[in-house]
Amino acid sequence: MRHPFFAVLLTTAMLTAAEPRKIFDYPYQQHDFANGLRLFTVPTDYPNIVALYIVVNVGSRNEVEAGKSGFAHFFEHVMFRGTKKNPPQKWEATMKAAGAATNAFTSDDLTGYHATFSKQGLASILELEADRFQNLDYSESLFRTEALAVNGEYNKNSANPTSKLSEKLRETAFDAHTYKHTTMGFLADIKAMPDQYAYSRQFFDRFYRPEYTTILVVGDVNPDEVKALVQKHWGGWQRGQHVAAIPAEPRQTGERKANVEWPVPTPPWLAVAYKVPAYSDETKDTAALDLISALAFGSTSPAYQRLVIQEQKVDVLGGGAAQRVDPSLFTVFSRVKAEKDVDSIRESIVSTLNGFKDTPVETKKLDAVKKNLRYQFALSMDNSQAIASELAGAVALRRSPETLNKLYAMYEQITPEDLRNVARKYFIENGRTVVTLSGPKAK
Amino acid sequence: MMKLVLTLLFMTAISPGMDFVAMPGQSPLIQFRIVFRAGSANDPKGKAGAAAMTASIITGGGTKTMTYQQVLDAAYPMAARLRDQVDKEMIVFSGSTHVDNLDGFYSLVRDAILTPGWREDDLKRVRDDVKNALRLSLRENNDEELGKEVLYSLLYKGHPYEHPSLGSLAALEALSMADLQAFYKEHLTQANLTIGITGNYPKGFVERMRTDFSVLPKGKPSVLKLPPLAPLKATQVTIVQKKTRAVAYSFGFPIDVTRDHPDFPALLLANTWFGPHRNSGGNLYQRMREIRGLNYGDYSYIEYFPNGMFQFEPDPNLFRRSQIFQVWIRPVEPPTAHFALRLALFELERLIDKGLTESDFETTRDFMALNVNLLMKTKSAELGYAIDSKAYGIPEYTSYLQGALKKLKYEDVQKAIRKHLRKDRLQIVAISDNAEELKKLLLSDAPSPMKYNSPKPGDIVEEDKLVSTKLLGWKAEQIAVVPVEEIFK
Numbered sequence: 001m002r003h004p005f006f007a008v009l010l011t012t013a014m015l016t017a018a019e020p021r022k023i024f025d026y027p028y029q030q031h032d033f034a035n036g037l038r039l040f041t042v043p044t045d046y047p048n049i050v051a052l053y054i055v056v057n058v059g060s061r062n063e064v065e066a067g068k069s070g071f072a073h074f075f076e077h078v079m080f081r082g083t084k085k086n087p088p089q090k091w092e093a094t095m096k097a098a099g100a101a102t103n104a105f106t107s108d109d110l111t112g113y114h115a116t117f118s119k120q121g122l123a124s125i126l127e128l129e130a131d132r133f134q135n136l137d138y139s140e141s142l143f144r145t146e147a148l149a150v151n152g153e154y155n156k157n158s159a160n161p162t163s164k165l166s167e168k169l170r171e172t173a174f175d176a177h178t179y180k181h182t183t184m185g186f187l188a189d190i191k192a193m194p195d196q197y198a199y200s201r202q203f204f205d206r207f208y209r210p211e212y213t214t215i216l217v218v219g220d221v222n223p224d225e226v227k228a229l230v231q232k233h234w235g236g237w238q239r240g241q242h243v244a245a246i247p248a249e250p251r252q253t254g255e256r257k258a259n260v261e262w263p264v265p266t267p268p269w270l271a272v273a274y275k276v277p278a279y280s281d282e283t284k285d286t287a288a289l290d291l292i293s294a295l296a297f298g299s300t301s302p303a304y305q306r307l308v309i310q311e312q313k314v315d316v317l318g319g320g321a322a323q324r325v326d327p328s329l330f331t332v333f334s335r336v337k338a339e340k341d342v343d344s345i346r347e348s349i350v351s352t353l354n355g356f357k358d359t360p361v362e363t364k365k366l367d368a369v370k371k372n373l374r375y376q377f378a379l380s381m382d383n384s385q386a387i388a389s390e391l392a393g394a395v396a397l398r399r400s401p402e403t404l405n406k407l408y409a410m411y412e413q414i415t416p417e418d419l420r421n422v423a424r425k426y427f428i429e430n431g432r433t434v435v436t437l438s439g440p441k442a443k
Numbered sequence: 444m445m446k447l448v449l450t451l452l453f454m455t456a457i458s459p460g461m462d463f464v465a466m467p468g469q470s471p472l473i474q475f476r477i478v479f480r481a482g483s484a485n486d487p488k489g490k491a492g493a494a495a496m497t498a499s500i501i502t503g504g505g506t507k508t509m510t511y512q513q514v515l516d517a518a519y520p521m522a523a524r525l526r527d528q529v530d531k532e533m534i535v536f537s538g539s540t541h542v543d544n545l546d547g548f549y550s551l552v553r554d555a556i557l558t559p560g561w562r563e564d565d566l567k568r569v570r571d572d573v574k575n576a577l578r579l580s581l582r583e584n585n586d587e588e589l590g591k592e593v594l595y596s597l598l599y600k601g602h603p604y605e606h607p608s609l610g611s612l613a614a615l616e617a618l619s620m621a622d623l624q625a626f627y628k629e630h631l632t633q634a635n636l637t638i639g640i641t642g643n644y645p646k647g648f649v650e651r652m653r654t655d656f657s658v659l660p661k662g663k664p665s666v667l668k669l670p671p672l673a674p675l676k677a678t679q680v681t682i683v684q685k686k687t688r689a690v691a692y693s694f695g696f697p698i699d700v701t702r703d704h705p706d707f708p709a710l711l712l713a714n715t716w717f718g719p720h721r722n723s724g725g726n727l728y729q730r731m732r733e734i735r736g737l738n739y740g741d742y743s744y745i746e747y748f749p750n751g752m753f754q755f756e757p758d759p760n761l762f763r764r765s766q767i768f769q770v771w772i773r774p775v776e777p778p779t780a781h782f783a784l785r786l787a788l789f790e791l792e793r794l795i796d797k798g799l800t801e802s803d804f805e806t807t808r809d810f811m812a813l814n815v816n817l818l819m820k821t822k823s824a825e826l827g828y829a830i831d832s833k834a835y836g837i838p839e840y841t842s843y844l845q846g847a848l849k850k851l852k853y854e855d856v857q858k859a860i861r862k863h864l865r866k867d868r869l870q871i872v873a874i875s876d877n878a879e880e881l882k883k884l885l886l887s888d889a890p891s892p893m894k895y896n897s898p899k900p901g902d903i904v905e906e907d908k909l910v911s912t913k914l915l916g917w918k919a920e921q922i923a924v925v926p927v928e929e930i931f932k
Contacts, residue, residue, distance in 0.1 A: 048816055080723065088733070092724040096806055099813020101755060103721070116820070118813040144897035148736030155689035155774040156739050156752070159586045194896045263686040264583055264927075267575070300519045305512050312568050315575055337571065368520045375522035375541050382472055382539075383820040 023377055023408035024401050026387065029223040031230075035239050036211030038399060039230050040391065041223035044384050050122055050219035051388040054113045054129060055395045057214075058207040060183040061108050061325060062244040067192060069178075070150070070185015073106040074193055075203055077146045079113065080104075081138035083131050094128045097121065106183050109325045110396035116385045119220045123229055130233035133213065136204055140197045147193035154190055161262050161269055162333070165437045169271045169331065172258040173433040177249035179328055209240030214395045219384035249275075249327060255429050260437040267315075268342050268438040272349045273331040275431040279323040279397050281406035286323065288414050288422035289330055293320030294369045295361055295419075296352050297332060303352045307334075313341045323397060329433075330426065342436060350432075356423035360416040370411050377408070461633045461656055464829045465649050466641040466822070473545050473642035474823040475552060477536040478760055478830050480637070481630035481665035483610070484531040484603035489617075492610015493626040495573055496566075496618055498527035498534050503572065504565030506554040511565055514551060523548045525555055528760060529608050530747070532666070533834075534631070535760040539823065542643050553655050559627070566620055574616070577609040577931055586774060586874040587752055589683065590693040593930060594872045595747075597681060598697055598767055603667055611931055632662025637833065639826040669764055672697045675868040677921055680885065684878035685927040689738075689774030692784060694871040695767045698863050700745060703835040708847035709859035710745055716799050716807045717790075718743025718770065721755050727770070727790055734903060735893070737783050738773040745769075756818055759827025762834045768864060777877060781884045781891035784871070785913045792866045798857040808848050815844050878924040885922060888914050 028042040082088040098121020174180035316335035322328040505511040521544040540548035718727040727741040775783040
């Protein structure tokens with residue numbers, strides 16, 4: 001019986017040493033292939049299981065052409081429509097033979113494909129996946145059918161008001177940048193997807209290339225064996241040339257407001273957002289904003305204590321900065337129990353953030369948040385798939401797990417003065433967008 | 444005399460008391476699952492939600508010595524939190540902590556469960572939270588989960604399983620602190636308690652917990668005698684009228700098979716071929732979504748699986764002594780709603796008439812034998828499954844299933860399908876913005892031809908002719924329309 005002893009030794013050390021060790025302390029192997037493909041292999045001591053994540057650095061951020069919102073996500077679906085050698089049924093059969101659970105996901109900055117399976121399946125699955133990433137081939141008819149499934153996905157999400165709230169928030173806050181639309185895309189663009197067959201071939205040709213792709217293999221594996229398999233099946237993949245020209249977002253010059261009328265009764269929702277810079281593990285902004293979100297609206301914050309526990313005016317309160325490749329939003333979401341309180345809750349959120357500009361945070365409170373973040377991370381790494389999933393997020397931002405170590409080291413360096421500086425810089429009226437959502441007005 | 448001693452010994456052995464599932468290991472992450480064998484089935488008459496509110500005030504309220512805010516402040520630096528899950532026959536308190544913080548976190552867990560604070564301001568907030576979970580998260584904002592829970596309520600009419608585990612809105616409004624305390628006293632007892640723990644906890648820790656939890660009343664097992672379910676005389680369709688874009692369906696019927704039933708592995712295999720959860724290899728998914736693009740996915744179940752839209756693996760500790768077979772059709776565009784229902788019923792009939800092929804049987808069996816390992820990929824899940832296995836009286840789940848699959852024959856699966864599944868006397872639930880029109884369509888039995896956005900292969904065109912003209916033969920009294928406001932009142 002093997003034990004996850006690396007995790008034990010290293011995670012424990014990390015949390016008790018006077019000088020904090022690296023937050024992600026699994027020994028891993030990185031290999032950059034000649035064609036631009038990158039491989040990370042992370043042996044863990046969780047027995048028998050392997051988690052394979054294939055991350056493509058393309059997401060809704062890359063959807064720069066008009067009428068193409070939602071395409072990266074749609075393309076994630078199309079990737080399951082097979083190749084000449086491995087039509088979908090054969091793909092399913094190979095995955096089944098390894099007992100695999102498979103899926104995929106898309107966000108602003110990445111598309112990820114994952115399979116978790118018994119280790120015997122590693123060679124056949126790496127070969128199978130190499131085939132679809134290089135030789136995807138589907139008929140227009142299958143393509144058109146898949147577009148309907150995406151419409152079905154929009155439909156199943158649509159009963160939840162927060163989907164609409166996020167859609168409206170992005171639409172209002174951004175003018176030029178592609179973060180203006182959600183990863184699902186605008187409904188009109190989703191409806192037009194069946195007619196985009198030729199474009200889909202172009203999309204594959206542009207982005208499904210080794211220089212955009214990182215393979216993560218985490219679990220009961222031998223790095224040398226994985227490297228040889230990847231070389232064999234993925235080594236011949238041709239590099240591409242395309243780089244999407246993502247429009248820069250112009251500076252916002254005034255507060256923006258919008259409201260969504262929801263067709264069924266609901267307590268009102270409120271989103272208060274500020275423009276914040278792109279993710280960075282080099283400057284203090286990202287780390288400081290993360291700490292502020294916890295200090296301002298976490299379960300031990302004065303705002304949470306007052307609004308959720310004492311006055312009980314809201315039952316949802318929280319948020320923070322989205323960690324994105326390009327400048328994005330710091331958003332606070334709240335569900336307000338009574339319509340009459342919406343204005344005062346909005347004011348409370350704004351003044352809570354403004355408070356960070358003047359009043360320095362107590363060191364004790366700051367330390368508690370730093371500790372919370374480190375333990376939260378440690379508690380989340382409880383199986384190979386969770387580890388791979390965490391790394392996929394890091395790969396989307398910097399194509400390396402090291403960005404996690406840099407960010408967590410940065411958290412440790414942040415001082416109350418840093419928080420003040422960041423608050424003064426970003427929590428400004430000209431960068432603010434407020435969106436509300438409310439149910440039908442009583443007749 | 445000897446006989447008396449033996450009798451006494453035997454009685455001690457079987458007399459109910461606290462039970463432990465301890466899984467020591469090397470991981471610095473310590474996981475707890477503190478499980479009481481009682482649940483919403485034990486809610487007193489007129490007090491639906493007593494179990495849910497009691498569990499919620501324990502995890503979302505203060506203790507005798509600390510306010511809720513103080514509890515949050517203490518737990519925060521550890522990033523540890525006690526959670527609850529309430530189902531018909533189990534209440535679970537679970538949490539995990541790094542071994543560095545074991546003492547601090549354990550004392551919060553212990554005090555929350557053993558000495559709740561019972562404060563009125565906590566009750567007020569927790570009541571709002573549970574009501575919103577029922578009214579908003581379930582009824583208003585999630586058509587799919589709504590369809591499933593309405594299906595359960597209808598199939599379990601007059602049964603202790605009838606109301607959702609969260610309760611009903613009126614009962615939640617009326618529950619008093621005394622009601623919660625009464626529930627706590629009667630059901631959170633040593634007789635109902637199993638404590639599960641895993642990780643690198645110190646020697647003697649289990650004994651420490653045993654001593655601490657001995658302050659709970661000994662109590663009596665809360666296991667109810669479940670009445671048999673009255674079978675439906677004919678298929679019933681309930682259409683919930685709600686403002687929404689698409690039409691979501693759930694349908695099913697009760698089955699006699701639970702995890703400890705001899706036919707469980709066979710029926711699970713049939714279901715794993717027919718409609719495995721969120722798995723693109725399932726037959727229903729292939730026929731409805733992959734070939735025809737009707738929706739986002741289509742699945743079937745032989746065990747309760749809540750929150751399926753948010754997760755891929757089921758949560759453990761949803762032990763039930765009665766289960767249903769259930770088909771989940773994710774929302775379809777309204778013009779295809781009639782056809783989609785016909786197709787799902789057509790596939791169910793085909794499953795019952797033809798079953799699997801021998802080769803489907805073999806590939807599904809081999810898949811399951813490996814895939815079961817993934818259910819145990821976290822220590823917390825492994826612990827949960829171990830507790831469930833005790834409740835069902837079966838061996839450790841992975842070896843139980845793998846062993847059974849080895850012995851399973853093709854004919855066993857075919858027999859189990861015919862014995863436990865059926866085509867008629869179904870309860871069907873639809874969520875639709877145009878309930879009356881859907882009712883009219885279903886009653887008309889008129890053809891519902893499909894128009895696709897691309898040509899389909901000849902066999903699908905032929906099959907569609909059969910499906911779109913499939914006669915359902917339902918009468919007006921079999922189809923009811925219910926406004927959403929009437930649900931879970």
